[in-house]
Amino acid sequence: MTELLIAVGVMCAINTGLAILLVIADALIADYGECTVTVNDRKKLTVTGGRPLLNVLKDQQIFIPSACGGRGSCGLCKVTVLEGAGPLLPTETPWLTPEEQKANVRLSCQVKVKRDLRIQIPEELFSVRQYRTQVVGLADLTYDIKEVRLKLIEPPALTFTAGQYIQIEVPPYELTAEPIYRAYSVSSAPSETGEIELEIRYVPNGICTTYVHKHLKVGDTVTINGPYGSFGLHPTEREIICIAGGSGMAPIKSLLLEMERTGNPRTCRYFFGAKAKRDLFMVDRMRELEKSLPNFRFIPALSAPEPGDAWEGETGLITEVVARHVQSAAEAEAYLCGSPLMIDACIPVLRAKGLPEANIFYDKFS
Amino acid sequence: MQELGFFTILFSAVFTNNILLTNYLGMCSFLAVSREVKASLGLGTAVFFVTAATTALNWVVYYRILVPLDLVYLRFIVFIVVIAAFVQLVEMIIERVSETLYQALGIFLPLITVNCAILGACLFMVIRDYTFGQACAYGLGAGLGWALAIMAMAGIRQRLSLRSRIPRGLEGPGIALIIAGTMALAFMGFNGMVSLN
Known part of the structure; x- marks a missing residue:
């Protein structure tokens, strides 16, 4: 017994000694001192070196979109590093196109701050903040889409434009050992700054969707950051064609609510694709919008109505429905939101109707 | 056993009893990181430093801690822990000193541990x-011998890749193993000059 204790004790002592040695060495060797990060040639940040750029910027309240939380597995946290990044790392190359590599685009979670850096980020990221929110509403829109209402606690208001998205932080739970981040479009109106609404579709084994659908309860605290994205209504006089499917409803709904508030008189047609009646939602709200916006029409379409659906509206794939309704779209603007498949199928249909590619705006889920 | 001098041990560990070419230890990184002289010089230096330092350190741990406490059976795990800590240290130093070398060594740097x-x-x-x-002399010699062997190997392979036409089936590890065998034969010529046992 004593022998056993001595063995354990000696092992612990040796390990502790070595650990202390490493901590001291880390403080001495890996000390890069203070570095200056110059952002967009005007903001100078003094930071402690030795850590990934993504985390350094986060501490300085600059949030770069990232879904994996800095493990180099999502490829979203791209930042242009003009000086001081060192050579491209093998962990970055799969995520960067040859053009991006030439333009000094780097993954900010892989680049460590070791000396003074000069970086460039999109201006809109300066307004991105982290927010503490509380779940105040959870409702089933369909059998697999949940509407989540979040009340902003700290800071108490989120200013965004219709069509933008935020990121939810999923805390570690049974499906993830580290916090991860997932992006969702805001579906509520931008005029409502104290609370936001998200529409989240359940994906089997999806880390964030499982968390939202199976674990989240009213009263829970959720950390979000945002707003991100440039999807939104362009201030022109053109006719508007909106096409969405599933939870692609969210940003379009936000655009429409903003149009309702400002009494926007533009002609607008909204094509919404669903499989069967059980995938349809928000129809009543959209019918109300048709009343308050005189030039707005909502056209839901079912691609595979079930026998009991008693459906009298449009049927067929959303591309077929759009092709039937739209005659000439040369003077129109299109706003698409949904799966990459749906968007890629819709673009050629719109192009064939004469809609210039420059006037097609979309928000692809991936 | 007879008293072997410091230089005798150092010399024999480098040449006559080269740990890589007579004991065939450390073959995996020897084969994998010997394509370029620069990277193998880096890895050789790292292995040299770790071997020299850990042999001395492990001598102290073994004779001053494990033997008096009758814990000799723990030597494998204790040695590995000491080596692991030292590799961490070397990794930190290399990352600080040369980023290019740090990347060239890649995964093999942490793998020095094993x-x-x-x-x-x-x-x-x-x-x-x-x-x-x-023990100090032997550690220095063994590390130096390993570094020497991998650099010689890298030199040969670098030349081979430029000038010779290797049969397709032998490219890469195939020819590397043949070279290693030939080198080991050459080192066998030293056999019997000095005995370490």
Whole structure:
């Protein structure tokens, strides 16, 4: 017994000694001192070196979109590093196109701050903040889409434009050992700054969707950051064609609510694709919008109505429905939101109707 | 056993009893990181530093801690832990000093931890009952010998890749193993000059 204790004790002592040695060495060797990060040639940040750029910027309240939380597995946290990044790392190359590599685009979670850096980020990221929110509403829109209402606690208001998205932080739970981040479009109106609404579709084994659908309860605290994205209504006089499917409803709904508030008189047609009646939602709200916006029409379409659906509206794939309704779209603007498949199928249909590619705006889920 | 001098041990560990070419320890990184002289010089230096330092350190741990406490059976795990800590240290230094080298070594840097040559050197030092001075000399020699062997190998492979037409089936590890065998034959010529056992 004593022998056993001595063995354990000696092992612990040796390990502790070595650990202390490493901590001291880390403080001495890996000390890069203070570095200056110059952002967009005007903001100078003094930071402690030795850590990934993504985390350094986060501490300085600059949030770069990232879904994996800095493990180099999502490829979203791209930042242009003009000086001081060192050579491209093998962990970055799969995520960067040859053009991006030439333009000094780097993954900010892989680049460590070791000396003074000069970086460039999109201006809109300066307004991105982290927010503490509380779940105040959870409702089933369909059998697999949940509407989540979040009340902003700290800071108490989120200013965004219709069509933008935020990121939810999923805390570690049974499906993830580290916090991860997932992006969702805001579906509520931008005029409502104290609370936001998200529409989240359940994906089997999806880390964030499982968390939202199976674990989240009213009263829970959720950390979000945002707003991100440039999807939104362009201030022109053109006719508007909106096409969405599933939870692609969210940003379009936000655009429409903003149009309702400002009494926007533009002609607008909204094509919404669903499989069967059980995938349809928000129809009543959209019918109300048709009343308050005189030039707005909502056209839901079912691609595979079930026998009991008693459906009298449009049927067929959303591309077929759009092709039937739209005659000439040369003077129109299109706003698409949904799966990459749906968007890629819709673009050629719109192009064939004469809609210039420059006037097609979309928000692809991936 | 007879008293072997510091230089005799150092010399024999580098040449006559080269740990890589006579004991075939540390073959994996020897084969994988010997395409370019620059990277193998880096890895060789790292292995040299770790072997030299850990052999001395492990001598102290073994004779001052494990033997008095009758814990000799823990030597494998203790040696590995000491080596692991030292590899961490070397990794930090290389990352700080040369980013290019840090990337060239890639995964092989942390893998030095399980480089059998290093553990082998520590165990030989115990088996052969070296004194502290002898252990230091042996550690230096073994590390230097390993570095020398991988650099010689890298030199040969670098030349081969430029000038010779290797049969397709032998490209890469195939020809590397043949070269290693030939080199080992050459080192066998030293056999019997000095005996370490």
